[in-house]
Amino acid sequence: MGMLLRYPSCSAARAQFPLAGGRPRRHFAPPVIRLLLAFFALMLPLQAEWNVVMCDNRRYVSVQDVATFYRMNQPVNQGDKFRISAPGRSIEGQANSREVLINGVKYVLCFPIFSRGGQILISAMDVVKIIEPIMRPQKIQNATAVRTVILDAGHGGHDSGARGPYGSEKDATLDVVLRARKLLQDNGYQVRCTRVTDTFIPLEDRASFASKQLNAIFVSVHFNKSNTGGGTGIETYCLAPRGVPSMDEESLSYSDFKQYPGHGRDPENIALATTVHAAMVRSLGLTDRGVKRARFLVIKNITVPGILIEGGFMSGSPDARMIDTADYRQKIAQCILEGVNRYKQAVAGQTVYQTPSAIVSATDPTSVPNIDKVGATPTPTPPPVGSKTSIDSSVVQAQESLQITKPGN
Numbered sequence: 001m002g003m004l005l006r007y008p009s010c011s012a013a014r015a016q017f018p019l020a021g022g023r024p025r026r027h028f029a030p031p032v033i034r035l036l037l038a039f040f041a042l043m044l045p046l047q048a049e050w051n052v053v054m055c056d057n058r059r060y061v062s063v064q065d066v067a068t069f070y071r072m073n074q075p076v077n078q079g080d081k082f083r084i085s086a087p088g089r090s091i092e093g094q095a096n097s098r099e100v101l102i103n104g105v106k107y108v109l110c111f112p113i114f115s116r117g118g119q120i121l122i123s124a125m126d127v128v129k130i131i132e133p134i135m136r137p138q139k140i141q142n143a144t145a146v147r148t149v150i151l152d153a154g155h156g157g158h159d160s161g162a163r164g165p166y167g168s169e170k171d172a173t174l175d176v177v178l179r180a181r182k183l184l185q186d187n188g189y190q191v192r193c194t195r196v197t198d199t200f201i202p203l204e205d206r207a208s209f210a211s212k213q214l215n216a217i218f219v220s221v222h223f224n225k226s227n228t229g230g231g232t233g234i235e236t237y238c239l240a241p242r243g244v245p246s247m248d249e250e251s252l253s254y255s256d257f258k259q260y261p262g263h264g265r266d267p268e269n270i271a272l273a274t275t276v277h278a279a280m281v282r283s284l285g286l287t288d289r290g291v292k293r294a295r296f297l298v299i300k301n302i303t304v305p306g307i308l309i310e311g312g313f314m315s316g317s318p319d320a321r322m323i324d325t326a327d328y329r330q331k332i333a334q335c336i337l338e339g340v341n342r343y344k345q346a347v348a349g350q351t352v353y354q355t356p357s358a359i360v361s362a363t364d365p366t367s368v369p370n371i372d373k374v375g376a377t378p379t380p381t382p383p384p385v386g387s388k389t390s391i392d393s394s395v396v397q398a399q400e401s402l403q404i405t406k407p408g409n
């Protein structure tokens, strides 16, 4: 799962983008080129020059360039493995894998890491959609201050969810939500719940309820089940960006290019997933199964930032026994509070020190590269990272056009 088994060819696409010369070129360029230029322009603020390599018809950049841009130490490679780091920050990964550890927290990348010509490469999509919002959450545009938290207890009524030896998922999720509601209210948040009793609420209704809230974020609480029995660990889902396969798929399908309301919140989604997931990894003591991507209805059809957590396996041990305890449920509720607090601080650019949280060091202004201050050469104003009109559309459109436009000419 999550490993790419193909070994597609790469072509060094020599695409280098000098910063100088910001002349409007749209009058000269055909549409496809315009899209590519828009994409390059978006990548530009990340560094003066990115050496872009085409792999599997996608744009990749070297881990070395990522390190340079984020002012981390140059990669330490061991075979197919790499690690880049700076005080309090690190990214570790391995070629032919879709998993990375960012500040000790596991993520499933949009596309696999490759090793080519002595360099380890990571997709431009992953730099934009995962690394950037995690490393610099304070740069996320449009991130509204959090006043309301929407809590969604998974399942309910005739829909029991997963059943384990100690009970049903619908009861455990409701108990966690009611505990989290109290904690959040005690800390000054407004809380809206999709359900507070054992009732069945259609998924569409949950999503439309969430989308009506202002200055809000959405947390859906679930527990896992393995069809083969057993299973252990926690995982957190956020919406797969447009043009990105869900975590259990290895190739793209037509539906992966559909635009959903949740795509307007891609950077917030990953930032929120990071803070809540990191809190759970730190507090719950179960295996870290990672921050993953999916297109569940409740996270794709909402207009507010949202995530779905899976707080352990109803069907496995030691999870099931722990989930049955008030102590464990209270811990999850506290993780939701902590994650919400950290998210709120992170997007506000406030410094928070505590490890291991992928967001923490990123919010330390002393350790974060500030593109506005880099070098003496004038740099263009960074475009709004995360704005749906820029990053979202351009990355995907550039990728789509690359499917039909062969690189290298």
Ligand SMILES: [Zn+2]
Residues within 6 Å of the ligand: 154, 155, 161, 162, 169, 222, 223
């Ligand atoms: Zn569930």
